[in-house]
Amino acid sequence: MTSIKARVSNPAKRTIPSTSAKSTKTQSAPSVPRPGGKLGVIIDRLAAKAGATADELVAATGWQKHSVLGALSKLKSRGFAFQLDTLADRKAYRLEVPAKPFGSPRAKG
Numbered sequence: 373m374t375s376i377k378a379r380v381s382n383p384a385k386r387t388i389p390s391t392s393a394k395s396t397k398t399q400s401a402p403s404v405p406r407p408g409g410k411l412g413v414i415i416d417r418l419a420a421k422a423g424a425t426a427d428e429l430v431a432a433t434g435w436q437k438h439s440v441l442g443a444l445s446k447l448k449s450r451g452f453a454f455q456l457d458t459l460a461d462r463k464a465y466r467l468e469v470p471a472k473p474f475g476s477p478r479a480k481g
Contacts, residue, residue, distance in 0.1 A: 407450075410435070414443055415467070418454050423466030 406412060410433045417424035417432055424432070429440045444465060448454070453468040 407447075411443060411447065414440070414447065415452065418452075418465050418467045420466075423457060423464035425462060425464050429465075 406415060413432050414424075414429055417429060426437055426440055429435075429444075430437050433440060433443075435443070444454070454465050455468055457464050457466055
Protein backbone atom coordinates (compact mmCIF):
# COMPACT_ATOMS: atom_id res chain seq x y z
CA MET A 373 0.00 0.00 0.00
CA THR A 374 1.16 3.42 -0.80
CA SER A 375 0.45 6.20 1.58
CA ILE A 376 -1.41 9.21 0.33
CA LYS A 377 -0.10 12.44 1.66
CA ALA A 378 -2.73 15.03 2.26
CA ARG A 379 -1.77 18.46 1.16
CA VAL A 380 -2.09 20.76 4.10
CA SER A 381 -1.36 24.38 3.54
CA ASN A 382 0.76 26.14 6.06
CA PRO A 383 -1.26 28.96 7.67
CA ALA A 384 1.93 30.94 8.23
CA LYS A 385 2.49 31.11 4.48
CA ARG A 386 -0.94 32.48 3.64
CA THR A 387 -0.92 36.01 2.42
CA ILE A 388 -3.50 38.45 3.61
CA PRO A 389 -4.36 41.22 1.19
CA SER A 390 -3.44 44.60 2.58
CA THR A 391 -5.99 47.33 2.82
CA SER A 392 -5.22 50.45 0.91
CA ALA A 393 -5.51 53.94 2.30
CA LYS A 394 -8.56 54.52 0.11
CA SER A 395 -10.60 51.86 1.86
CA THR A 396 -9.96 53.30 5.31
CA LYS A 397 -11.17 56.78 4.42
CA THR A 398 -14.85 57.56 4.55
CA GLN A 399 -16.23 57.76 1.08
CA SER A 400 -19.38 59.44 -0.08
CA ALA A 401 -22.11 57.20 -1.38
CA PRO A 402 -21.49 56.35 -5.03
CA SER A 403 -23.93 57.98 -7.36
CA VAL A 404 -26.15 55.62 -9.27
CA PRO A 405 -25.46 55.89 -12.99
CA ARG A 406 -28.51 56.70 -15.07
CA PRO A 407 -29.20 53.91 -17.55
CA GLY A 408 -29.90 54.73 -21.17
CA GLY A 409 -32.52 53.41 -23.54
CA LYS A 410 -35.99 52.57 -22.34
CA LEU A 411 -34.90 52.34 -18.70
CA GLY A 412 -33.78 55.95 -19.05
CA VAL A 413 -37.20 56.83 -20.43
CA ILE A 414 -38.79 55.21 -17.38
CA ILE A 415 -36.55 57.20 -15.04
CA ASP A 416 -37.38 60.43 -16.87
CA ARG A 417 -41.10 59.73 -16.46
CA LEU A 418 -40.67 58.85 -12.77
CA ALA A 419 -38.68 62.05 -12.18
CA ALA A 420 -41.60 64.22 -13.34
CA LYS A 421 -43.46 66.03 -10.57
CA ALA A 422 -46.62 63.97 -11.11
CA GLY A 423 -44.71 60.73 -11.64
CA ALA A 424 -46.07 58.07 -14.00
CA THR A 425 -48.57 55.25 -13.78
CA ALA A 426 -47.76 51.76 -14.98
CA ASP A 427 -50.06 52.29 -17.97
CA GLU A 428 -48.25 55.51 -18.90
CA LEU A 429 -44.92 53.67 -18.72
CA VAL A 430 -46.36 50.92 -20.96
CA ALA A 431 -47.32 53.57 -23.53
CA ALA A 432 -43.92 55.28 -23.29
CA THR A 433 -41.85 52.10 -23.72
CA GLY A 434 -44.09 49.87 -25.82
CA TRP A 435 -43.54 47.06 -23.33
CA GLN A 436 -46.18 44.91 -21.68
CA LYS A 437 -47.25 45.79 -18.16
CA HIS A 438 -45.43 42.89 -16.52
CA SER A 439 -42.21 43.96 -18.27
CA VAL A 440 -42.56 47.52 -16.98
CA LEU A 441 -43.12 46.26 -13.44
CA GLY A 442 -40.06 44.02 -13.78
CA ALA A 443 -38.02 47.00 -14.98
CA LEU A 444 -39.15 48.98 -11.92
CA SER A 445 -37.97 46.12 -9.72
CA LYS A 446 -34.61 46.09 -11.52
CA LEU A 447 -34.23 49.85 -11.06
CA LYS A 448 -34.97 49.49 -7.35
CA SER A 449 -32.29 46.81 -7.04
CA ARG A 450 -29.84 49.15 -8.78
CA GLY A 451 -30.39 51.77 -6.10
CA PHE A 452 -33.11 54.01 -7.52
CA ALA A 453 -35.58 54.94 -4.79
CA PHE A 454 -39.17 55.54 -5.81
CA GLN A 455 -42.55 55.31 -4.18
CA LEU A 456 -46.11 54.59 -5.22
CA ASP A 457 -48.43 57.54 -4.58
CA THR A 458 -52.20 57.21 -4.71
CA LEU A 459 -54.11 60.41 -5.45
CA ALA A 460 -57.76 60.31 -6.55
CA ASP A 461 -57.75 56.89 -8.24
CA ARG A 462 -54.32 57.51 -9.84
CA LYS A 463 -51.51 55.28 -8.65
CA ALA A 464 -48.28 56.87 -9.84
CA TYR A 465 -44.68 55.87 -9.28
CA ARG A 466 -42.46 58.80 -8.38
CA LEU A 467 -38.72 59.07 -7.70
CA GLU A 468 -37.88 59.95 -4.12
CA VAL A 469 -35.75 63.02 -3.65
CA PRO A 470 -33.01 62.26 -1.14
CA ALA A 471 -33.06 64.56 1.87
CA LYS A 472 -30.00 66.75 2.19
CA PRO A 473 -28.17 66.33 5.48
CA PHE A 474 -28.31 69.27 7.85
CA GLY A 475 -24.86 70.71 8.41
CA SER A 476 -21.64 68.86 7.82
CA PRO A 477 -21.18 65.28 8.98
CA ARG A 478 -18.79 65.08 11.91
CA ALA A 479 -17.63 62.25 14.05
CA LYS A 480 -18.83 62.60 17.63
CA GLY A 481 -16.54 61.46 20.26
